[in-house]
Amino acid sequence: MAERRPSGINSRRPSVIPYLAGIEKPVLPSIPSQCDVLICGTGLVESILAAALAWQGSRVLHVDANPYYGDTCATLTIEQIKAWCASVNDGSSGFQGFSKAMLHIPYPHRLNSRDYGIDLSPRVLFAKSDLLSLLINSRVYRYLEFQSLSNFHTFENDTFGKMLSTKEEIFTDQSMTLASKRQLMKMMKFVLEYDLPENKEELETHMHEPFTDYVSNRFHLSSQQINELCYALGLAPKPDISTIQGLSRVRRYLVSFNIYGNFPTLYSKYGGPGEISQGFCRSAAVAGATYKLDCALKSFDPDTKTATFEDGSKVKISEKVVCSPSQAPEGSRNVPERNYEITRLITIVEKSCKEWFAEGESAALVVFPPKSLPSNNQFPVQSIIMGSGTGCCPKDQCVWYLSTIEQGERGRRDLESALKKMEESILRESEDGGFDVELTESDVAVQANGGISVINSVKLGKSFKGFVPKEKLTYLLKLMFTQYTSVAPFGVVSNAVFEKAEENDHPGNGPDLKVIYSSMPSTEISYDGVVTEARLLYSKIVGSDDDFFDVDFEDDEDYEHGPSSESAIVDDAEEFQPEMAFEL
Amino acid sequence: MSSPATNQISVKLVLLGEAAVGKSSLVLRFVSNDFEENKEPTIGAAFLTQRCTIGDKYIKFEIWDTAGQERFANLTPLYYRNAQAALVVYDITKPASFIKARHWVKELHEQASKNIIIALVGNKYDLTLDSETGEEIEGSRKVSLEEGQNLAEEENLLFFESSAKTGYNVNEMFTTIGEKIPEAIAKKDNTRDQSGGNRIDLNAPAENDIHDSSCSC
Ligand SMILES: Nc1nc2c(ncn2[C@@H]2O[C@H](COP(=O)(O)OP(=O)(O)OP(=O)(O)O)[C@@H](O)[C@H]2O)c(=O)[nH]1
Numbered sequence: 155m156a157e158r159r160p161s162g163i164n165s166r167r168p169s170v171i172p173y174l175a176g177i178e179k180p181v182l183p184s185i186p187s188q189c190d191v192l193i194c195g196t197g198l199v200e201s202i203l204a205a206a207l208a209w210q211g212s213r214v215l216h217v218d219a220n221p222y223y224g225d226t227c228a229t230l231t232i233e234q235i236k237a238w239c240a241s242v243n244d245g246s247s248g249f250q251g252f253s254k255a256m257l258h259i260p261y262p263h264r265l266n267s268r269d270y271g272i273d274l275s276p277r278v279l280f281a282k283s284d285l286l287s288l289l290i291n292s293r294v295y296r297y298l299e300f301q302s303l304s305n306f307h308t309f310e311n312d313t314f315g316k317m318l319s320t321k322e323e324i325f326t327d328q329s330m331t332l333a334s335k336r337q338l339m340k341m342m343k344f345v346l347e348y349d350l351p352e353n354k355e356e357l358e359t360h361m362h363e364p365f366t367d368y369v370s371n372r373f374h375l376s377s378q379q380i381n382e383l384c385y386a387l388g389l390a391p392k393p394d395i396s397t398i399q400g401l402s403r404v405r406r407y408l409v410s411f412n413i414y415g416n417f418p419t420l421y422s423k424y425g426g427p428g429e430i431s432q433g434f435c436r437s438a439a440v441a442g443a444t445y446k447l448d449c450a451l452k453s454f455d456p457d458t459k460t461a462t463f464e465d466g467s468k469v470k471i472s473e474k475v476v477c478s479p480s481q482a483p484e485g486s487r488n489v490p491e492r493n494y495e496i497t498r499l500i501t502i503v504e505k506s507c508k509e510w511f512a513e514g515e516s517a518a519l520v521v522f523p524p525k526s527l528p529s530n531n532q533f534p535v536q537s538i539i540m541g542s543g544t545g546c547c548p549k550d551q552c553v554w555y556l557s558t559i560e561q562g563e564r565g566r567r568d569l570e571s572a573l574k575k576m577e578e579s580i581l582r583e584s585e586d587g588g589f590d591v592e593l594t595e596s597d598v599a600v601q602a603n604g605g606i607s608v609i610n611s612v613k614l615g616k617s618f619k620g621f622v623p624k625e626k627l628t629y630l631l632k633l634m635f636t637q638y639t640s641v642a643p644f645g646v647v648s649n650a651v652f653e654k655a656e657e658n659d660h661p662g663n664g665p666d667l668k669v670i671y672s673s674m675p676s677t678e679i680s681y682d683g684v685v686t687e688a689r690l691l692y693s694k695i696v697g698s699d700d701d702f703f704d705v706d707f708e709d710d711e712d713y714e715h716g717p718s719s720e721s722a723i724v725d726d727a728e729e730f731q732p733e734m735a736f737e738l
Numbered sequence: 739m740s741s742p743a744t745n746q747i748s749v750k751l752v753l754l755g756e757a758a759v760g761k762s763s764l765v766l767r768f769v770s771n772d773f774e775e776n777k778e779p780t781i782g783a784a785f786l787t788q789r790c791t792i793g794d795k796y797i798k799f800e801i802w803d804t805a806g807q808e809r810f811a812n813l814t815p816l817y818y819r820n821a822q823a824a825l826v827v828y829d830i831t832k833p834a835s836f837i838k839a840r841h842w843v844k845e846l847h848e849q850a851s852k853n854i855i856i857a858l859v860g861n862k863y864d865l866t867l868d869s870e871t872g873e874e875i876e877g878s879r880k881v882s883l884e885e886g887q888n889l890a891e892e893e894n895l896l897f898f899e900s901s902a903k904t905g906y907n908v909n910e911m912f913t914t915i916g917e918k919i920p921e922a923i924a925k926k927d928n929t930r931d932q933s934g935g936n937r938i939d940l941n942a943p944a945e946n947d948i949h950d951s952s953c954s955c
């Protein structure tokens with residue numbers, strides 16, 4: 155072998171070496187001329203679909219009209235939020251997936267754009283859920299970081315309470331009578347067993363009656379407890395849910411407990427659906443999908459099966475085109491109706507809000523049941539609180555995401571009303587250590603498992619009514635907007651939505667003939683429904699979803715070579731554990 | 739026996755560079771001391787890990803190789819996130835790949851964390867040498883040594899010319915990065931709260947004894 159020596163030292167410098175000055179943009183390659191499936195929009199559903207198709211062997215071209223990943227569920231920096239608002243309000247594009255974006259940034263110089271990751275549609279992940287299983291099966295979880303979220307607060311009678319949801323909490327609570335504890339435990343037991351044969355009759359009789367009636371008649375729970383079950387544990391987005399809906403929602407919470415620990419939900423660090431989308435896009439890319447951002451679909455010709463992009467490039471498609479409504483070509487005629495509204499209010503506040511988080515955590519949920527606010531809200535207001543530990547904002551700040559399915563002006567009023575209550579609450583709780591209520595020994599509940607003393611958090615909010623805060627809460631950003639979706643609250647995405655474009659195929663009918671549209675993000679605050687929709691789309695393309703992410707990743711595992719590989723390294727254990735199989 | 743795990747450092751290292759400059763080949767050389775003459779373009783590898791001992795440090799490299807995404811320079815922010823090191827690779831026989839390397843360095847400075855250690859790597863050094871004589875083949879090299887050194891100096895990068903084929907400088911670049919790591923970890927970027935003490939490993943469920951037994955779904 156040639157002797158190794160530093161290059162260039164003795165050798166002549168050939169004169170052909172050009173001097174490469176400046177930072178020029180290299181010439182970009184062109185998109186492939188052919189693919190099996192074109193997907194427009196890198197939202198979560200589309201990204202899961204892209205990865206599933208790519209691993210199944212389809213040649214996928216995945217584009218997004220935006221210069222960032224995530225589309226309608228993106229995680230954005232402050233600068234991106236500004237641009238996003240402008241594009242929502244200018245309305246020049248035909249797409250009406252969002253409206254009335256109002257942005258207020260009182261102290262622009264205090265916000266360093268890149269320090270923030272703001273979700274357009276934030277969600278929490280139940281520990282026992284289809285998305286979580288998919289994250290594991292697909293190995294996408296390895297690209298992400300997850301943290302726990304335990305605290306589900308309910309706002310009632312002008313106070314914040316924290317739902318007692320574990321046996322330990324119920325038994326150690328001082329405010330409940332023994333009889334009511336028993337009833338609550340009975341209720342929880344039934345939630346876990348309602349589909350056993352012996353409960354079949356009972357369930358069928360009451361299935362369609364209002365959940366609230368059923369629970370109060372059968373288990374004699376207080377209206378506050380019922381609200382907590384329904385709106386906090388169940389995260390119901392609307393009142394008057396049926397018994398079966400209520401039971402399944404509360405069950406979702408209970409079965410998620412103790413999967414990873416003493417908490418029901420998790421969230422992905424640095425951003426929610428926007429971050430998880432990126433994980434699936436990376437997975438798709440690893441499986442061979444081609445990605446291009448800043449690439450908008452102009453038209454699709456179903457006869458020649460050719461898609462044309464705004465920059466003039468073309469691709470021949472052998473299978474299907476899937477498109478998010480947000481990325482529909484101009485002049486589209488087949489985008490599904492979006493009949494449901496979500497009103498969202500996102501704020502960044504200058505407070506850590508750690509008072510709301512469980513020990514060691516950085517996030518919480520706060521729920522305002524119907525009629526609990528001065529605005530006399532008809533629908534619940536749900537809010538996700540993300541502290542700086544979530545990687546979404548700097549230290550001593552916090553992002554609050556409020557949302558409701560109440561429409562228009564009423565929705566905005568409800569959110570403002572809820573915001574005010576949250577402001578009062580956090581000022582009160584964080585002031586001078588938080589208490590001007592006398593604490594008695596009974597306020598300190600000792601948890602059976604850990605032996606940690608926790609202050610009964612209902613007490614924290616007490617005497618709220620007369621409270622006048624000494625300080626004011628500083629808002630660094632306030633963003634309100636309306637989002638539209640074709641997914642009904644509680645509704646599972648149905649095939650009918652995707653069929654519409656196909657029915658509508660009279661020749662000459664728009665630049666989006668035969669394009670399959672996905673839905674906009676649903677009103678659901680958890681990730682439920684996302685995988686279902688991706689599977690439906692997958693079946694529409696592949697024919698069935700039997701091999702949806704049916705991938706054997708064996709070869710992709712860690713290479714273990716070299717002298718050090720046999721050492722016992724503690725954190726290796728996790729890597730060789732068989733995949734955890736979740737029942738759904 | 740003292741467990742090496744106690745001072746094991748995990749290092750996320752990302753690879754960047756134009757197609758076919760030899761990114762995957764460098765990883766293959768480092769991870770399994772192997773080389774393939776006609777390597778297929780990379781699809782398929784999510785990330786590889788390689789452990790090595792550098793002095794008294796035990797380093798676990800988690801190596802992220804680019805996939806179809808880098809073709810249009812559309813890497814996800816997720817790719818750069820918390821990367822402690824990056825290899826920006828070009829092919830010293832392909833000037834265009836050097837221009838692209840400049841582009842990636844710029845991108846890293848914008849997107850990645852401030853203390854990321856970047857190594858600029860001019861690969862395929864073997865192609866410039868006559869395998870018989872070891873002399874440089876005239877005209878084969880298209881990016882001069884100085885050109886690379888200058889860029890590295892301006893941008894504060896480590897610099898190597900390497901060959902995945904012969905192994906020249908491959909271990910060296912990883913070792914040098916490994917040596918530099920702890921300082922970087924110590925002065926970690928603090929604008930965003932990186933602590934996140936409650937990271938949950940999704941692949942390690944807790945003992946499930948409370949509700950599961952009664953769940954019949
Ligand atoms: N002579 C020589 N050939 C090399 C060297 N490194 C890589 N190659 C060859 O260059 C080609 C491309 O190498 P890869 O490692 O696949 O390049 P890459 O940067 O990973 O390419 P993409 O994954 O497509 O971006 C292969 O045919 C390799 O065998 C080297 O140091 N010397």
Ligand SMILES: [Mg+2]
Nearest residue numbers: 761762779780
């Ligand atoms: Mg490669």
